[in-house]
Amino acid sequence: MLPVQHLREKIRETSPLIHNITNMVVTNFTANGLYALGASPVMAYAEEEVEDMARAAQALVLNIGTLTQTEVDAMLLAGKAANKAGTPVILDPVGVGATPFRTRTAKQLLSELDISIVRGNAGEIANLSENEVEMRGVDSTANLENKAETAKHTAETWNCVVALTGETDIVTDGTQTYTLTNGHPLQSKVTGAGCLLSAVTGAFAAVHDSPLEAAAAAVSFYGIAAEVAASKEENMGPGHFQIHFLDALHQVTSEQIERLSNN
Ligand code: ATP
Ligand code: TZP
Ligand code: MG
Ligand code: MG
Secondary structure, rough: OOOOOHHHHHHHHHHHHEEOOOOOOOOHHHHHHHHOOOOOOEOOOOOOOOOHHHHHHEEEEEEEOOOOOOHHHHHHHHHHHHHHHHOEEEEOOOOOEEEEHHHHHHHHHHHHHHHEEEEEOOOOOOHOOOOOOOOEEEOOOOOOHHHHHHHHHHHHHHEEEEEOOOOOOOEEEEOEEEOOOOOOOHHHHHHHHHHHHHHHHHHHHOOOOOOHHHHHHHHHHHHHHHHHHHOOOOOHHHHHHHHHHHHHHOOOOOOOOHHHHOO
């Protein structure tokens, strides 16, 4: 059994500081989602301060959704400071495969930094190893035959934990693999659902030594919160879902975690 409830409580008790260098689309949603979970978000991008902020944080989340070269330089500085401090670094390789700049940058971050966990959709994870999968902007169009093999291969290639998400979620370190099925289709109709999950994964990694268990517990908790949110109204659309989802990240009970968990 994954320690989902235990880690969620630990986040609420210790309120870990999560340093995000993320994209301009999801910044506010990410900060609100981390607050709802019980963590402390901070967004800091300037080269003059990213090393100090990364050293002060309990996790660093790098997200290349709207990257610029200046931001990439700051990510490298922050990542090296976090590595030196032993702070977990999470990468969301948004849109890898859509343009050469994104692919090159994600691979550079993975080569030069010690990344604990990569969280992405099927197309992004496939494009991080030798596969070339078509992307529609930041969305995956991949209909991969074997997502578990793809995730494992990327985990082995970069020596990290990989969380490949979608209708079914795969979390693996290349040796041990969790297949998780909580979640709701409305998550794919809200921008930032993946980006916030990467930040939430950072919060779980901040309070647990095993990146594999932390990532799997984060994905499980997040999917349960989505199901709780979607159950609040009949015929719910993406707008109301987004609000109910933030509430659920805050309000999901231990009884709901136990009852709804599909692991
Ligand atoms: P994309 O850009 O392809 O939407 P993403 O980076 O937003 O990808 P997702 O793979 O959509 O990330 O994952 C975000 C969350 O949404 C995960 O918790 C995942 O389990 C959930 N999710 C996405 N699609 C579905 C679905 N059809 N059914 C259930 N859960 C889903
Ligand atoms: N464009 C650049 S970043 C971004 C968009 C739409 C947000 C992507 O968020 P997610 O969580 O991958 O859906
Ligand atoms: Mg999405
Ligand atoms: Mg994404």
